[in-house]
Amino acid sequence: MEMKSCPGYQMAGIAAGLKKNNAKDLGLIYSEVEASVAGVFTRNKIQAAPVLLDKERIKSGVCQAIVANSGNANCCTGEKGIQDALHTARLAASGLGISEDRVLVASTGVIGEALPMDKVEGAIPDLIGALDPNGVADFAEAIMTTDTVPKIVSRHGELDGVLFTITGVAKGAGMIQPDMATLLCFVITDIKAKPDKLKEMLRAATDNSLNRITIDGDTSTNDTVLLMANGISEALVNDADQTATFQAVLDDVLITLAKQLVKDGEGATKLVEIVVKGASSYDDAQQIANTVANSNLLKTAFFGEDANWGRILMAVGRAGVPVDPDTIDVYFDDVLMVQNSVGCGKAAENKATQVLKKSEFNVTIDLKMGNGNASVFTCDFSVDYVKINADYRS
Amino acid sequence: MEMKSCPGYQMAGIAAGLKKNNAKDLGLIYSEVEASVAGVFTRNKIQAAPVLLDKERIKSGVCQAIVANSGNANCCTGEKGIQDALHTARLAASGLGISEDRVLVASTGVIGEALPMDKVEGAIPDLIGALDPNGVADFAEAIMTTDTVPKIVSRHGELDGVLFTITGVAKGAGMIQPDMATLLCFVITDIKAKPDKLKEMLRAATDNSLNRITIDGDTSTNDTVLLMANGISEALVNDADQTATFQAVLDDVLITLAKQLVKDGEGATKLVEIVVKGASSYDDAQQIANTVANSNLLKTAFFGEDANWGRILMAVGRAGVPVDPDTIDVYFDDVLMVQNSVGCGKAAENKATQVLKKSEFNVTIDLKMGNGNASVFTCDFSVDYVKINADYRS
Numbered sequence: 001m002e003m004k005s006c007p008g009y010q011m012a013g014i015a016a017g018l019k020k021n022n023a024k025d026l027g028l029i030y031s032e033v034e035a036s037v038a039g040v041f042t043r044n045k046i047q048a049a050p051v052l053l054d055k056e057r058i059k060s061g062v063c064q065a066i067v068a069n070s071g072n073a074n075c076c077t078g079e080k081g082i083q084d085a086l087h088t089a090r091l092a093a094s095g096l097g098i099s100e101d102r103v104l105v106a107s108t109g110v111i112g113e114a115l116p117m118d119k120v121e122g123a124i125p126d127l128i129g130a131l132d133p134n135g136v137a138d139f140a141e142a143i144m145t146t147d148t149v150p151k152i153v154s155r156h157g158e159l160d161g162v163l164f165t166i167t168g169v170a171k172g173a174g175m176i177q178p179d180m181a182t183l184l185c186f187v188i189t190d191i192k193a194k195p196d197k198l199k200e201m202l203r204a205a206t207d208n209s210l211n212r213i214t215i216d217g218d219t220s221t222n223d224t225v226l227l228m229a230n231g232i233s234e235a236l237v238n239d240a241d242q243t244a245t246f247q248a249v250l251d252d253v254l255i256t257l258a259k260q261l262v263k264d265g266e267g268a269t270k271l272v273e274i275v276v277k278g279a280s281s282y283d284d285a286q287q288i289a290n291t292v293a294n295s296n297l298l299k300t301a302f303f304g305e306d307a308n309w310g311r312i313l314m315a316v317g318r319a320g321v322p323v324d325p326d327t328i329d330v331y332f333d334d335v336l337m338v339q340n341s342v343g344c345g346k347a348a349e350n351k352a353t354q355v356l357k358k359s360e361f362n363v364t365i366d367l368k369m370g371n372g373n374a375s376v377f378t379c380d381f382s383v384d385y386v387k388i389n390a391d392y393r394s
Numbered sequence: 395m396e397m398k399s400c401p402g403y404q405m406a407g408i409a410a411g412l413k414k415n416n417a418k419d420l421g422l423i424y425s426e427v428e429a430s431v432a433g434v435f436t437r438n439k440i441q442a443a444p445v446l447l448d449k450e451r452i453k454s455g456v457c458q459a460i461v462a463n464s465g466n467a468n469c470c471t472g473e474k475g476i477q478d479a480l481h482t483a484r485l486a487a488s489g490l491g492i493s494e495d496r497v498l499v500a501s502t503g504v505i506g507e508a509l510p511m512d513k514v515e516g517a518i519p520d521l522i523g524a525l526d527p528n529g530v531a532d533f534a535e536a537i538m539t540t541d542t543v544p545k546i547v548s549r550h551g552e553l554d555g556v557l558f559t560i561t562g563v564a565k566g567a568g569m570i571q572p573d574m575a576t577l578l579c580f581v582i583t584d585i586k587a588k589p590d591k592l593k594e595m596l597r598a599a600t601d602n603s604l605n606r607i608t609i610d611g612d613t614s615t616n617d618t619v620l621l622m623a624n625g626i627s628e629a630l631v632n633d634a635d636q637t638a639t640f641q642a643v644l645d646d647v648l649i650t651l652a653k654q655l656v657k658d659g660e661g662a663t664k665l666v667e668i669v670v671k672g673a674s675s676y677d678d679a680q681q682i683a684n685t686v687a688n689s690n691l692l693k694t695a696f697f698g699e700d701a702n703w704g705r706i707l708m709a710v711g712r713a714g715v716p717v718d719p720d721t722i723d724v725y726f727d728d729v730l731m732v733q734n735s736v737g738c739g740k741a742a743e744n745k746a747t748q749v750l751k752k753s754e755f756n757v758t759i760d761l762k763m764g765n766g767n768a769s770v771f772t773c774d775f776s777v778d779y780v781k782i783n784a785d786y787r788s
Binding site: 044045046047073075076077078110112113220221296297300301304309310311313314316317319325326340342343381382383385386387389390 | 507732777
C-alpha cells in the first residue's frame with residue numbers, strides 16, 4: 001500500500017524480532033519539526049512503563065517522534081521496564097538527532113516479559129533508515145497484535161482557506177472496552193494549535209468514538225492515544241469556528257477508526273451499534289448501553305444470529321440504573337421486536353432474524369422514561385474469540 | 395437415583411412437553427404440613443412473573459408447595475404471564491387440596507414466550523400423582539436447563555439432641571453472576587423456625603455462597619432461592635446457639651451447591667477460586683475478586699491452561715478501586731507467580747502451568763495494603779460456552 005500520511009511527517013515499520021513470526025513489530029513516527037502533542041491514556045490502575053513515561057513527557061506539550069512496538073507490552077516489568085522505555089526513546093533520539101525528551105514510546109503485546117533490548121537496540125538504525133513520507137502502512141502493520149487488518153484513516157479539511165490533513169492509525173482487537181482510550185491510536189495532523197487546544201479536542205473526539213466501543217469489556221494497561229500537530233500547513237486552530245471545523249474532521253477520523261477496531265475485534269463477525277433512547281439521563285443511557293454491549297449471553301446470540309431479545313431485557317435490567325420494566329421497546333434496525341416489554345411475535349422475529357444475518361446492524365432500546373440517549377459499538381462473541389485468547393501466548 | 399429428601403416432604407418431576415426433547419420439565423415440592431418460608435430473589439430490574447408473584451406471597455411467611463418448570467422463563471410475558479403463574483399455582487393448590495396462596499412458583503428457560511398453559515394444565519394431575527418422599531432426583535432433573543448434571547446436597551445436624559435434615563436442590567449453568575440469588579435453588583428442612591429467623595439465616599448463607607459465584611457475569615430475571623422449614627423434627631432454631639448450629643449446616647449445603655453450579659457452568663472445564671487478600675476494605679476486595687472472576691480474557695486463558703498472569707493484573711487494575719500498582723503478589727495454589735507486580739520467571743511459570751492443568755485450583759491476589767479479604771468462585775470460558783449460547787433457542 002502506497003499512501004502519503006501527512007505533510008511534514010515520516011513513518012516506518014520493520015521486523016525487529018519481538019514477534020515470533022517475523023512480522024513487523026517496531027514502528028516510528030517522525031515529525032520533521034517539533035509538534036504540539038496531546039494524549040489520553042488508560043485509566044487502568046496498572047499502567048505499562050511507556051504509559052508512565054509518556055504521561056510525564058507529554059506535560060511539555062511538545063513531541064517530535066513516537067516509537068511503538070508490538071509483541072511485548074513492557075508492563076509489570078518493574079524498574080527495568082521504565083529503564084527500557086527510557087533507553088528506547090534515547091536510542092531513537094540519538095539516531096534522529098533530536099532531544100531525548102521529545103520522543104514518546106508505546107508498547108502492546110504480552111504483559112510481564114522484559115522488552116528484549118538487544119533486539120530493539122539492533123533494529124533502531126534500520127527503523128530510522130526506513131523512515132518514509134509514505135511509510136504509514138508499514139507503521140500500521142508494525143503495531144498490530146491479533147488485529148487481522150491494519151487501520152488507517154486519512155481525511156482533509158479546510159481552515160480559513162488553507163487545506164489541512166489528519167491521518168490516524170490504530171490497533172485494537174482485544175482488551176477493548178470503553179473506559180478511556182482503549183487501544184493504541186496515533187493521529188498526526190499538519191495544523192497549528194497549542195497543546196491545550198489539542199488536548200481539549202482530543203478528549204472530545206475520544207469520548208465520541210474510542211470511548212464508545214467495546215470488544216470484550218477488558219481495559220488494557222497500555223491504552224494510548226496521541227495527537228501530534230506540526231503546524232506545517234499554516235492552518236491555525238484557535239477560535240471557536242476553527243475548533244468546530246477541525247473537531248468535525250478529527251471526530252470523523254476517530255469514529256471511523258473506532259468502527260474499524262470493533263469490526264476487527266478478536267473473532268468478531270458482526271459490528272453492532274447499541275442505541276439507548278429515552279433513559280432518565282445520559283449517564284443512565286450510557287450505563288445501559290455498556291451493560292448490553294458487554295453481555296456475553298447477548299454477544300453469543302449475535303454470533304448465532306439468534307434474535308434472543310430476552311437477553312437484551314435481562315442486560316437492561318441488570319445495568320444498575322432505574323428502568324420501568326413494562327415500557328421497553330426494542331428494535332433490530334427498523335424492526336420492532338419488543339413493545340412495552342412484550343415480544344411482537346413470530347412475524348417480527350422472522351424479520352429480526354434477517355437483520356441479524358447482516359454484518360452490520362443496530363439494536364435500539366427505547367425506555368420511554370426521559371431524554372437520555374447514548375450509543376455504543378460492540379461486536380459478536382464467537383468461538384474464535386475463545387480460541388484466540390486461550391492460545392494467545394503459545 | 396433413590397434418595398430420601400427430608401422428613402415430611404414429597405417431590406416429583408415429570409415431562410410436560412415444555413422442553414423439546416421429552417426431558418423432565420415440571421417439578422413439585424410438597425410439604426405435608428404448612429411450612430415457614432423465606433426467599434431471596436433477583437435484583438435484576440426486569441423480573442419474571444413467578445418472581446413477582448412469589449415476592450408478594452412470601453410476605454405471609456407460610457408455604458406448602460412449590461411448582462417449578464424449566465424450558466420457559468415466563469418472563470417479559472406481560473399480564474398474561476402473571477395470569478399464567480397464578481393459574482399454575484391454582485391448579486396445584488386445587489389438586490393438592492391446599493389454599494392457593496400457600497403455593498409458590500418458579501420458572502427457568504427462554505425469556506419472552508408464553509407458558510404453554512394447556513401442557514401445564516394437562517400435566518399437573520400426573521405431577522401430583524408422582525409425588526414421592528424419594529422424588530428429589532426427579533425434581534432436580536425437572537429444573538435443569540443447560541445443566542449437565544442435577545445438583546442435590548443433603549446434610550444432617552443436631553439441635554439440642556434432636557436430629558434435623560437440610561436438603562438443597564439447584565440449577566444454574568448460565569446467566570450466573572454474584573448479584574443476589576443467581577439461579578433456582580430450593581432448600582427444605584424439617585426444623586422449626588419463624589419466617590423472620592429463616593430469612594436472616596438464608597440471607598447470610600446466600601451472601602456466603604451463591605453470591606460468591608460467577609459463570610458469565612449475567613444476572614437472570616428469574617433467580618430465586620427458597621427455604622422451607624416444616625417443623626416435623628421438633629428441632630427448634632430460635633436462640634443464638636441454635637442459629638449458629640443450623641447456620642453452619644445451611645452454609646455447607648449452599649456452598650456445596652454453589653461450587654457444583656460453577657463446576658457445571660456452561661462449557662466450564664475448571665473451577666477456580668479467586669481469593670483477594672490485603673485490600674483496603676472488604677468491599678474493595680470483593681470488587682476486585684468479581685472483576686477478576688469475570689474477565690473474559692483471563693477466563694479464556696484458564697481454558698487454554700495458560701498462566702497469563704498479566705491478565706490478572708490488568709483485571710485488578712480496572713476494578714475501579716485503589717490499588718498500589720507495585721506491591722501485588724499473585725499465587726496459583728501455592729506457587730508464587732508474581733511478586734511486587736513483577737513476574738517470578740520461567741521456573742515459577744512452569745510450576746503454575748502444572749496448577750492450571752488441574753480441574754480445581756485457586757488464584758490468590760495479595761495487595762498488601764490492608765485487611766480486606768474476599769473470594770469468589772468462577773470457571774473457565776470455553777469454546778463450548780459460545781457454542782451453547784449461540785444456539786440456545788434453536
